[in-house]
Amino acid sequence: MYVLHEPLRVQPKCRVELHVHLDGAIRPETIWEVMRKKQLNLPGDGSLDDLKRSLRVNEPRDLLHFLQPFSLFLPAFRGDLEAIERFSFEFVEDQSKESVAYCEARFCPHLLLDSQSTIDLVNNDETENTVGDQITTDGSNVAAKQILEAALRGIQKGEEKYNTKVRLILCCIRGKSEWSWDILNLCEEYRSRGVVGIDIAGNDEVAGEGLQIEEFSIFEKAKEKGIHRTIHAGEEGGWESVKQALTSLNAERIGHGYRVIENEDFYKECIEKRVHFEMCPHSSYMTGAIKGLNIPSKRHPILRLAEDGASFSINSDDPTITGTHLSEEYELLRKWGFNEALFTKANFEAAYKCFLPPEEKQELLAELRKAYGIISDNEISTNDKTDNSSRTKGSGSPSLKPAVKIASWEDRTF
Numbered sequence: 001m002y003v004l005h006e007p008l009r010v011q012p013k014c015r016v017e018l019h020v021h022l023d024g025a026i027r028p029e030t031i032w033e034v035m036r037k038k039q040l041n042l043p044g045d046g047s048l049d050d051l052k053r054s055l056r057v058n059e060p061r062d063l064l065h066f067l068q069p070f071s072l073f074l075p076a077f078r079g080d081l082e083a084i085e086r087f088s089f090e091f092v093e094d095q096s097k098e099s100v101a102y103c104e105a106r107f108c109p110h111l112l113l114d115s116q117s118t119i120d121l122v123n124n125d126e127t128e129n130t131v132g133d134q135i136t137t138d139g140s141n142v143a144a145k146q147i148l149e150a151a152l153r154g155i156q157k158g159e160e161k162y163n164t165k166v167r168l169i170l171c172c173i174r175g176k177s178e179w180s181w182d183i184l185n186l187c188e189e190y191r192s193r194g195v196v197g198i199d200i201a202g203n204d205e206v207a208g209e210g211l212q213i214e215e216f217s218i219f220e221k222a223k224e225k226g227i228h229r230t231i232h233a234g235e236e237g238g239w240e241s242v243k244q245a246l247t248s249l250n251a252e253r254i255g256h257g258y259r260v261i262e263n264e265d266f267y268k269e270c271i272e273k274r275v276h277f278e279m280c281p282h283s284s285y286m287t288g289a290i291k292g293l294n295i296p297s298k299r300h301p302i303l304r305l306a307e308d309g310a311s312f313s314i315n316s317d318d319p320t321i322t323g324t325h326l327s328e329e330y331e332l333l334r335k336w337g338f339n340e341a342l343f344t345k346a347n348f349e350a351a352y353k354c355f356l357p358p359e360e361k362q363e364l365l366a367e368l369r370k371a372y373g374i375i376s377d378n379e380i381s382t383n384d385k386t387d388n389s390s391r392t393k394g395s396g397s398p399s400l401k402p403a404v405k406i407a408s409w410e411d412r413t414f
C-alpha cells in the first residue's frame with residue numbers, strides 16, 4: 001500500500017526507463033542537420049517534415065519493417081564521434097524533460113562504425129567489419145571503443161547539466177555474432193564507467209538461423225563476470241524465445257516479452273519468479289508484435305500483466321521511429337485505465353530491477369520515494385520488496401488494479 005503525503009503528480013525525476021535504444025531516440029532535427037551538412041540524400045523534398053515522415057513507422061507490420069528507417073539515418077552518424085556525442089547529450093536533455101530520474105539506454109557501438117564497415121541491418125548487406133580497438137593508420141577508421149566513449153562523453157555532459165542519470169546497455173545484434181565477444185569485453189572494460197549490462201537486439205529474420213552458439217557462451221560468460229543481462233524476446237519470437245532467454249541465456253530481464261502470455265503455464269511461472277518485462281506500448285503495435293499474438297483475447301498483454309501484479313516497466317523503445325516519447329506511452333496507458341498507483345508501481349519495479357550497483361540503486365529508490373511522497377520503504381508494494389506470502393494473487397493492493405476502460409487493441413486511439 002502506498003502512503004502519500006500529497007496527491008501523486010508527475011514532477012521532475014520520478015520516472016525510470018529501462019528500455020530505450022539510444023540510436024532509436026535521435027532527434028529528427030539532429031538527423032536532418034547532420035544529413036544536410038554531409039550532403040546526404042534526404043527523403044522527399046529534403047525538408048525536415050519529409051524526413052520525419054520517412055523516419056516514422058505508422059503501420060503495424062513486422063520487426064523488419066519497423067527497423068527499416070535505421071538504414072536511412074544511421075549511415076549519417078557512422079564514425080562521426082562529434083555527432084554521436086551530440087545525440088547522446090541531447091538524449092539526456094530529452095529524458096530530463098520526460099521526468100526521468102534514471103534511464104538505461106542501449107545501442108550497439110559496432111553499428112556506428114565508420115563507412116569502411118558499412119552494414120545494412122535490414123538487408124544484412126555488409127562490406128567490411130572492424131572490431132573493438134582496431135584503428136587504421138590514417139586514423140579514419142573509428143573503433144567501437146571510440147564510438148562508445150563518444151556516447152559516454154555526451155551522456156556525462158548531459159547528466160551534469162540536466163541531473164538525469166543515464167547508463168548504457170550494449171547490444172549484441174542477431175546475425176552479427178562476430179561482434180559479440182567484443183561487446184562483452186566492452187561491457188567488462190566500461191562497467192564502472194557507464195556501462196551496466198548486455199543485450200541481444202535485432203531481427204531474427206535477418207539473422208536467418210536465429211542465435212548462434214556464440215551468444216550462449218557469451219551470456220554464460222556475462223553471468224560469470226557479473227555483467228547484467230537483458231534480452232529482446234517475445235516480441236517477434238514466440239513465448240519460447242522468452243523461455244530460451246531466461247533458461248539458456250541467463251537473462252535477468254526481458255526486453256518486450258509480450259508473447260509470454262501465449263503459454264499460460266509458462267506465463268504463471270514467470271509471474272511467480274518475478275521476471276521483469278520491459279514493456280514498450282507504442283512500438284509493440286508497430287513491430288507487429290501485438291498483431292501476431294497467438295491468444296484468444298484481444299487485450300494488450302500489459303493489461304494482463306498489470307492485473308496479475310507482474311513486474312514490468314513502461315518504456316519508449318525507439319522514439320525516432322514511433323514518433324512518441326515516454327509521456328505518450330503513459331498517456332496511452334492512461335486511456336486504457338492505468339491509474340497513478342500503477343504508474344508508481346511500474347517505476348519502483350524498474351528501479352528495483354535496474355542494473356545499477358546496490359548503493360546507487362538505493363539512492364535512486366530514495367529519490368523516487370521523495371518524488372512520490374512515500375514515507376517508508378515498507379509501504380511500497382512492489383514485487384521485489386514485498387514478502388510474497390503477504391501478497392494475494394494479483395497486484396497485492398486493490399488500489400493497484402487498473403480500471404481498464406479500453407480492453408481491446410482494436411479500440412486503441414493514438
Ligand SMILES: O=c1[nH]cnc2c1ncn2[C@@H]1O[C@H](CO)[C@@H](O)[C@H]1O
Pocket residue numbers: 021022023024063067070106107108111121171201202203232235283287317318
Ligand atoms: O524493438 C526492437 N527490437 C529488436 N531490435 C531493435 C528494436 N529497436 C531497435 N532495435 C535494433 O537495436 C539496435 C541497437 O540499438 C538498433 O540499431 C536497431 O537495429
